[in-house]
Amino acid sequence: MDLEGATAAAAQLLSALGLDMDSDHRRDTPARMARALTEMLKAPSFEPTTFDNAGGYDELVVVDRIPFFSLCEHHVLPFIGEATIAYAPKDRIVGLSKLAWVVQLYARRLQTQEAMTQQIADWLVEQLDPKGVGVRLRAEHLCMSLRGARAIGAVTDTTTNRGVLADDPARREEWQRRLSS
Numbered sequence: 001m002d003l004e005g006a007t008a009a010a011a012q013l014l015s016a017l018g019l020d021m022d023s024d025h026r027r028d029t030p031a032r033m034a035r036a037l038t039e040m041l042k043a044p045s046f047e048p049t050t051f052d053n054a055g056g057y058d059e060l061v062v063v064d065r066i067p068f069f070s071l072c073e074h075h076v077l078p079f080i081g082e083a084t085i086a087y088a089p090k091d092r093i094v095g096l097s098k099l100a101w102v103v104q105l106y107a108r109r110l111q112t113q114e115a116m117t118q119q120i121a122d123w124l125v126e127q128l129d130p131k132g133v134g135v136r137l138r139a140e141h142l143c144m145s146l147r148g149a150r151a152i153g154a155v156t157d158t159t160t161n162r163g164v165l166a167d168d169p170a171r172r173e174e175w176q177r178r179l180s181s
């Protein structure tokens with residue numbers, strides 16, 4: 001990451017757009033743009049703590065309304081929404097906060113919503129080897145609401161199901177019911 005280079009490039013972009021940056025407010029704007037983008041693209045670091053499923057918990061664990069924003073890789077504009085993550089444990093259970101951390105992990109990069117949905121599910125499969133995983137993201141893409149189609153309020157809904165949440169009709173139905181409740 002080259003902060004100085006990014007600042008110079010931001011200054012060039014603003015100038016090419018014909019914007020007069022010569023004021024007390026705007027003088028440091030290129031540096032602020034570079035720092036803001038760096039911050040929004042910086043992956044968090046966290047420990048993926050898991051525990052023995054000592055009690056043999058065999059129902060779904062669902063964490064809903066995990067807020068996130070990411071940056072779409074087509075326009076570098078935000079998409080903003082909420083994630084729902086479900087898993088059916090086998091031998092390990094995960095620290096609940098890690099489900100919010102993993103959303104942040106895959107949000108802090110240029111993304112598509114489809115890829116982010118799958119990456120979260122892959123992470124859970126890898127870390128936990130659970131019986132099943134379900135991930136749902138719902139988000140508003142500012143690139144299609146503030147410009148272009150200007151579909152303000154349109155929500156994109158993506159899901160990925162793995163293991164018993166894909167293959168076992170009863171588990172799948174329970175997960176679908178949770179999603180619509």
Ligand SMILES: Nc1nc2c(ncn2[C@@H]2O[C@H](COP(=O)(O)OP(=O)(O)OP(=O)(O)O)[C@@H](O)[C@H]2O)c(=O)[nH]1
Nearest residue numbers: 072073074075111112113114141143144147148149
């Ligand atoms: N599948 C998918 N598409 C996305 C996502 N984020 C943004 N896009 C779309 O990427 C597409 C890029 O299309 P282009 O036609 O190359 O770009 P554009 O001329 O700015 O298109 P408009 O937004 O339709 O004006 C747009 O349709 C965006 O809505 C995403 O997460 N997933």
Ligand SMILES: [Zn+2]
Nearest residue numbers: 072074075143
């Ligand atoms: Zn976009």
